[in-house]
Amino acid sequence: MTSWLTAAAVVAAAFGTVAIGAWGGRGARSTSDFLVASRSISTRWNAAAISGEYLSAASFLGVAGLVAKYGADALWYPVGFTAGYLALLLFVAAPLRRSGAYTVPDFAEFRLGSRRVRRVTTAVVVVVCVLYLVPQLQGAGLTLSILLGWPSWIGATVIGGLIIVNVVGGGMRSVTFAQAFQYWLKLCAVAIPAVVLAIHFGNHPQNLGDPLPPRVTEATTVDVTTPVSLSVTDPAGLRLTGELDGRHVVDAPLAPGDHLVGDGATLRLDAGAATPTVTGAPATGAQWSHSGGGLGGAHPLFQVLSLMIATFLGALGLPHVLVRFYTNKTGPAARRTALAVIALLSVFYLFPTVLGVLARVYVPQVLATGSADAAVLVMPQSVFGGLGGQLLAALVAAGAIAAFLATSSGLLISIAGVASTDLLPPGVRSFRLCAAVGGLIPIGLALGAGSLELSRSVGLVFAVSAATLCPLLVLGIWWRGLTAAGAVAGLLTGAATSAPAVGFSTAGTLRGGWPEVLAGHPAAVTVPLTFAVMIVVSWATRTRVRPDVATLFARMHVPERLGLGVERTPGA
């Protein structure tokens, strides 16, 4: 449903984000300006800025979608996305700040004194950022296709192009003010609809834990855009046109059981019909509200465990987050910032959870599509007609666009930053070249690769980061025995085991049993493996531990008051 109000909100949010970035960033023209000038930023502003950059499409749309679809176990996503900052606080924040390194490759070189480790780390950081960008762009495509009726490849390309132009043009540096504004915009855009819908629900309560599948209240048409396997429990009132179990059918009824539906099919639900659900997702309200159902597929307990490991440890290495920690004055300030981020994220994530629950009541038809990410976007208009619904929808649209732009720009700046420092001769030209290339690759992937749910894709990226960058940081900070050889071996192991998992689960070729579960949730295997490889190889090469490791440890751990820290002035 296209409305000029929504279109205006989308344009305003996009334009506003770019304009604020350009205006706020006009004083800060180089990385060193940014880093040197920004050391006086208060903890609160810094925390809001970090949250603003961190809360991506996966948080804004994806969490509610997964909660609507999988119920209680999906709540681990927002909890894990928040708990990552506790791990950051406990193991990384203060020592990393004191080390003076502001990217992971920087840290690797500081700690291990090896250009080779630095280059391998750079490659891993770039891969993580590119993978992280893909779901952002897919989310942008989905949003614009729902809000404006564009085909989703146009949305992904337009937003991707906008981000590239933005970063290449030098606008939207990581300006604290712009990023902090993003947090509050996103919070309002998710909280106001959640509160309004919750009040509406309170006035007309419905039973969510029903033993029956959710039902649509009025006749609804669902366009199936990706091939999907649907489970039908109650076939009354369901009609499908398109490819059904390999045959082309027109307006055919569906028998109870599982069906493969091809893309381009149209599913019509009469008023009061029970929604079919994607196979593997809980069908009835009772299953949905119980813990332990997992996130689709076998071995639910393993899935939850693996998800915890990935999200708890994956945030440690996210480059666009770490660079902001450098803007804290001291190690203790970095700790306090991390704590404030936990508080801000905790507040934010309450609302997607509420929206996810309500989506099951108000827009159950999204459960019948491969991606339930649309739930937040379509809910306001389907509950409230008229101007009120349109205003809410416009607000949500603005928040979603802000989420894509903030996170994506931060990621692209990180890609361009690390890649241009390590791979090309230094200079603005290299930075721009890397930004352009680094932006085009994810656009290509977003268009070409199959799409998972947004939060699931981001969960996989966290798994990659947890299996590569997290062991490097944690062992580097706390264990004197880490050697360059051990670090490289571990990084390569983590990357080599995570890559097939990402590939297989995105392609969706593995179905059923352990292979599918391991590909979808690899962290419980890959993270311990990487730690083990790093430790064993470091131990085997223990004669090559840096002789000055004691000095490095003193620099990372001794309080600033004793005056051992180094202030880096980058770009010198």
Add this chain to the structure above:
Amino acid sequence: MSAPEPKRERVVLSQRRGARPIRTRAEVAAQTGVGEHLVRGLVRAQLGLALRIGGAVALLCLAVPLLGSSVEALHTATVFGLPLNWLILGLGMYPVLYVAGRIYIRLAEAAERDFVALVDAEEHPPGNDAGPPR
């Protein structure tokens, strides 16, 4: 018009960075003898603290799905009409994370204060009446 003014210079008794540039600090920096064991102690204390708090939170998190899959009562229990498992995960975990972070910061800063006090104590062993200048 006239000869360039001579550059202004500040004359002080001695170049001192900070008020307390003393022996042990130099040792901590140079990592010899005393300093090395002090830093090792600090790192061990901080790591132990982080592991204890992180471990406690991890155990708590693990307990939720494990108990959830074995104790049936957790599925059906409700508080104010809301299912208990949703309250724990959707609402209850966040304060736990925040409080754990707060406790960690308090204890970590205390450990750092202890370290500084220890360095000072080594610089000014008891009996030496010249206390640390404040």
